[in-house]
Amino acid sequence: MKTRFRLPAAVAAVALAAVGTMGLTSTPAAADAGTCFGYTGNFNSYGANYVDWQYGPDECFGVAPSGTMWHTWSGAGDWKEMPGGGRAEYFVGFFENSAGKSVKVVTSTGNYYCSYDDYATNTWGGWYGTSTDHC
Incomplete structure (x- = not known):
């Protein structure tokens, strides 16, 4: 399954997984092959998401x-x-502004976590819990 997100110029959000160092886990799910940019991966039944970032290079998650x-x-x-x-x-x-982008994931226990990539350093930060609509 491939989902395409077109992110607005001002803001776009990407959700990523919960952090294992926080003691959170996920229940294994059935495999679903997903291909983006010519690379094929093995994903759970939610598949891969294509994100059309406004400021940075497009990505799949x-x-x-x-x-x-x-x-x-x-x-x-x-x-x-x-x-x-x-x-x-x-x-x-999936969220974005001119300074960077962030992704948000949900765990099998229903908790939400975000991570942020600063465009100035091109470095993803650590995962942090959130209950808000955006990261």
Whole structure:
């Protein structure tokens, strides 16, 4: 399953998995192959999400049956595991402004977590819990 998100110029959100270091886990789910930018990955039944970022390069995000979170982009060479070592059920939001982007995930227990990528350093930060609509 491939979902395309067109993000508004001012704000766009990406949701990523919950952090394993916080003691959260995900229940394994059935596998679903997903291909983005020519790279094929093995994802749970939620598949892969394509995000058309306004300011940064477009990306795809997906959660493996094990709960690990992955992303790829044109020229990445393959799918890359998201930093932070977390686990999630699926991505639920993608946000962006000219300074950076963030993703939001939900865990199998219904908790929400976000991670932020600063465009100035091109570095994803740690996962943090949230209950708000945006990261």
